[in-house]
Structure formats: structure tokens, C-alpha cells
Amino acid sequence: MHMKNTESGSRVREELIHLLPRLRRLARALTGHVDDADDLVQLVIERALARASQWRPDGALDRWVFAIARNAWRDELRARGRSREVFVPEDDDAATVADGSAPPAQRLALAEAMAALPEDHREVVALVLVEGLSYGEAADLLGVPVGTVTSRLSRARSALQDHLGSEA
Amino acid sequence: MNPIDDDTLRAYVDGQLDSAQLARIEAAMANDPALAARVARERALLAALRGHFDPVLDEPVPERLADLLRAPATADAEPAKVVPLPARRSGRQRRARWLVPAALAASVALLAALFWHGAPPPLVRTQDGQSFASGALRRALDTQLASAPAAGVETSVGLTFRDADGVICRTFVHRDEPAMAGLACRRGDGWSLPVLVAPASEGAGPIRQAASALPPAVRAAVDARIRGDAFDAAEERAAREAGWR
Structure with missing residues (x-):
């Protein structure tokens, strides 16, 4: 069981490396903000590694990880909804776009x-x-x-x- | 021939049609400039979206993200172990502004437990070495809805969710003295407090923010426990009616 966890952990870790660019793209689309997007990606990586044993290798990793990302962003928005009553994050209106063509x-x-x-x-x-x-x-x-x-x-x-x- | 509705046309643009449907649309487009123009419009939107977001794929991945996936850390084998706070902080990774790893939350919870153990404030009572909500804090957890915050109350409840064991947990921030924030989980008729932090101890940041926003340690504790989504307004209300079972 312990062995299995470690195994799935390294498998998930390996596949996540390849998935990172897409995960960052999804996060950018969800958050519309460069820093928020990478903060979200960081959280998703941490959660995915912590829950690696829940991932079934026959399931697509991208969808599993995207679901984690979507839920994490929902939670963040909900938490912000409350704190926004009192303060507005300083970078709230920072530019949302990266360099591009x-x-x-x-x-x-x-x-x-x-x-x-x-x-x-x-x-x-x-x-x-x-x-x-x-x-x-x-x-x-x-x-x-x-x-x-x-x-x-x-x-x-x-x-x-x-x-x-x-x-x- | 049947007219082609917007949904079918968009499914075509999205590549979601089977080959028979595909052939039908393409045949229709050949004879119908208006239809072809609609398709072009949908394709232009898709191209604009891709042009906007695809460059992210070619950006270099920030080091702090790649680092998380590099060497299999020992934390991977034993995810629940507490990582000493200074070690975490001294790393060259940029800390996310709203994220803290679960290990840090665990250590903060430990500190908080030690901190409160000596003189529990009236809002918290200790029993068998465990903290429980009492007084106004317990009332707030029993009655307050994040979706309908009461005016003039020092304690506000944030997220409500079920943990992996199906137990309802709620985050709270208490602004009045003694200022604190934490996570409360249903235990019998009361609320145990697995995570309790003094927001002031959370370090840098404007005081107003520290006093009203959920400290990162609590969010991290939520991340570590939550199963599924946090409750929406209707679920929260229903849970209260069911006595937070």
C-alpha cells in the first residue's frame, strides 16, 4: 500500500511535468491573470501529488488534474468573494495578458x-x-x-x- | 434538407460531430454562402481564443513550478509529516500569495495548539488535549451562514464543506480580541478545532487583510481535507437545518 502510493506518486509526478504547459494554459483561461494562474497551478500540483493514489492510471491524467484545478479555482473565488467585502487585493486590476503575438x-x-x-x-x-x-x-x-x-x-x-x- | 442549427454548426467547428454529420454540414456549406459565413465566424472566435491562450504553451515554466515536480521529495513518501517552518520559508521558491502547503498548515496547527494550550480563551475550551469551540464562537458556527452574514457579529464563517470522512467542517475568522481564525469540524453536538491560528502571527500584509481574510494556513488545511466542492448557499442552509450532520 505504501509502495503503491509511492509508485503512483512518481508516475503522476512524471506525467505532470508533460502536462504543465497545458495546465498553465487552462489556469490562465480560468483566472485571466498571470500570477493567479501560476499560484493556481502550484496548488494543483501540490494537491495532485498529495492525492496521487486516487488517480487511476487507466483514467486520463489531464482531466483528473483539470478537475482539481477547476475545483481549486472555485474555492478561491468563493473565499475571495468574502474577503472582497472588506478589502480589494492590490493587484486586482493588474494586466491579465502575457506577451504574445x-x-x-x-x-x-x-x-x-x-x-x-x-x-x-x-x-x-x-x-x-x-x-x-x-x-x-x-x-x-x-x-x-x-x-x-x-x-x-x-x-x-x-x-x-x-x-x-x-x-x- | 433540414436547416443547420447553431449548436450543430458549433459542434462541427469544435470537431465533435461524427463523420456522417460532418459530411452533411460540409455539403451544405458548399451550396450555402450564409452557412459558410456562420462557420467562418465561429472559426474566427476559436482562432482568437487559441491565439490568446496558446502562447502560454511556449512560455518557459516558472522554476518554482518545475521545482515542485523535480526530485521526488521525501514529503512524497510521508505526506502527513510536519515540515519545520523555517526550512519551508528559507527555500528560494517564491511562495504563492494565497497558497501554503498542507505540511505548513500542520505545523501551524501544532504551534497553535501549543499556543492556546496554556490559557484557552473563552471562545475555545480544551478537552483531552483537543480544542473545541465554545461561547460565541460555537453559536456562530451553529447558526451563521456565509451566504447571509449577520451584521455586527465578530465571528464570520467562510467555507463549509465535507472532509474525506464526510464530516462537515467550516472555516471562521474571529475579528475581535482574541483575534483568531481556524477550521472547525463537527464533533458530536459541538465543533472541534483542528486548526486554530492567530491571524496576526501570519506575518506580512496589511492589518485589515490579516484580520478579515482567511489565513493561508487555514486555506491549506481546507485544501488538505476537502472532498468535492465547498457548499453553495443552498447546501449550507440545508446543512444547518440538518444540524450540520
């Missing part, structure tokens, strides 16, 4: 459009449109019916299109 105006518009989405819409955009999960995989991960995923996705897309439409 797209023109700054377009990057900013997209960041704003993402930030304006409700959390459950942003989640499906991040999982399906950014990370390329299938509707069914996203539904399993979120614990909702596939129809809920597609309807959230549809509304999120319309909102993003509306937001970006004026720039296009």
Missing part, C-alpha cells in the same frame, strides 16, 4: 470578454475551446449533463462574439 488591442479585448463571462461559462470555454476536451469529457469533469455544457458553451460564444464583434 496577437496585437495588444485584440488581446485586451479577448481578456475583457473572458473576464465578463460568468464563471460556469468561462469554465466550459476553457475546457472545450481552449483545452479541446470533448463535450462529454467536459460534462463528466463538471458533473453536469452534456446538454448543460453545450448550452453554456453556446451562450458563452454568443457573449464573446458580441464583445469582440465591435472590434472585428
Whole structure:
């Protein structure tokens, strides 16, 4: 049992290294903030290693880890919701975009459009449109019916299109 | 031919259709410029999203994250062991602003237990070496809802969740003297306090923040225990009605 834990631990550790770039991309899409994203990734790594024995090697590690990320970010938002009544983090309005190839105006518009989405819409955009999960995989991960995923996705897309439409 | 609705069209763009459906859409697009334009619009959105987020894949991974996955630390074999606080802090890793590893939480809990042992404040009573909520703290844990915070109360409850054993736990912050924050878990009719910290001892940060936000050690303790999601407003209310069982 002890042996098994260590084994699954090193297996998860190994696979997480390859998954890191995607995990960072997902975190960026969920949080919209470079520092928040990497803080989230750090927490996810710690949780994933601590719970390595819960991962079944026949299951896809990316979805298992993405679920941890999504739940951790939900918890963080909830905790912030309370503390925001009293104070606003100093870096709350820090820039949300990293260096990239797209023109700054377009990057900013997209960041704003993402930030304006409700959390459950942003989640499906991040999982399906950014990370390329299938509707069914996203539904399993979120614990909702596939129809809920597609309807959230549809509304999120319309909102993003509306937001970006004026720039296009 | 049936008109192609938005959902089908978007599923097409997302690559979620089977080959028969795919062929149908592509045939329709060939003869229908309006449909082709709708597809182009959806593809443009997808391209904008990818163009925005894909560059993250090529960024160098910050050292502090790669470090976590490098050498199999001894902590991996014995995750519950307490890591001495100074050792953790002196590492060159940048500490996350809102995250603390569970090991640190354990050590803080230990310190807190020692700290409170001598003179338990009236909000905390000690029994068989374990801390329990009493007085106003116990009342707050019994009655307060994070979703409907009471005005003028010194103790506020944050997250409510079930731990791996199915026991309901709640985080709290007590702002008045003695200022403290912690994690309370249901034990019989009362609340045991596995984690109790004095927010002032959490170190740097504006006083207002230290006094009202949940200390990292408590969050880490939540992370270590939580199973599933924290309760939403309806679940929290239902749990109160069920006596936090």
C-alpha cells in the first residue's frame, strides 16, 4: 500500500511535468491573470501529488488534474468573494495578458470578454475551446449533463462574439 | 434538407460531430454562402481564443513550478509529516500569495495548539488535549451562514464543506480580541478545532487583510481535507437545518 502510493506518486509526478504547459494554459483561461494562474497551478500540483493514489492510471491524467484545478479555482473565488467585502487585493486590476503575438488591442479585448463571462461559462470555454476536451469529457469533469455544457458553451460564444464583434 | 442549427454548426467547428454529420454540414456549406459565413465566424472566435491562450504553451515554466515536480521529495513518501517552518520559508521558491502547503498548515496547527494550550480563551475550551469551540464562537458556527452574514457579529464563517470522512467542517475568522481564525469540524453536538491560528502571527500584509481574510494556513488545511466542492448557499442552509450532520 505504501509502495503503491509511492509508485503512483512518481508516475503522476512524471506525467505532470508533460502536462504543465497545458495546465498553465487552462489556469490562465480560468483566472485571466498571470500570477493567479501560476499560484493556481502550484496548488494543483501540490494537491495532485498529495492525492496521487486516487488517480487511476487507466483514467486520463489531464482531466483528473483539470478537475482539481477547476475545483481549486472555485474555492478561491468563493473565499475571495468574502474577503472582497472588506478589502480589494492590490493587484486586482493588474494586466491579465502575457506577451504574445496577437496585437495588444485584440488581446485586451479577448481578456475583457473572458473576464465578463460568468464563471460556469468561462469554465466550459476553457475546457472545450481552449483545452479541446470533448463535450462529454467536459460534462463528466463538471458533473453536469452534456446538454448543460453545450448550452453554456453556446451562450458563452454568443457573449464573446458580441464583445469582440465591435472590434472585428 | 433540414436547416443547420447553431449548436450543430458549433459542434462541427469544435470537431465533435461524427463523420456522417460532418459530411452533411460540409455539403451544405458548399451550396450555402450564409452557412459558410456562420462557420467562418465561429472559426474566427476559436482562432482568437487559441491565439490568446496558446502562447502560454511556449512560455518557459516558472522554476518554482518545475521545482515542485523535480526530485521526488521525501514529503512524497510521508505526506502527513510536519515540515519545520523555517526550512519551508528559507527555500528560494517564491511562495504563492494565497497558497501554503498542507505540511505548513500542520505545523501551524501544532504551534497553535501549543499556543492556546496554556490559557484557552473563552471562545475555545480544551478537552483531552483537543480544542473545541465554545461561547460565541460555537453559536456562530451553529447558526451563521456565509451566504447571509449577520451584521455586527465578530465571528464570520467562510467555507463549509465535507472532509474525506464526510464530516462537515467550516472555516471562521474571529475579528475581535482574541483575534483568531481556524477550521472547525463537527464533533458530536459541538465543533472541534483542528486548526486554530492567530491571524496576526501570519506575518506580512496589511492589518485589515490579516484580520478579515482567511489565513493561508487555514486555506491549506481546507485544501488538505476537502472532498468535492465547498457548499453553495443552498447546501449550507440545508446543512444547518440538518444540524450540520
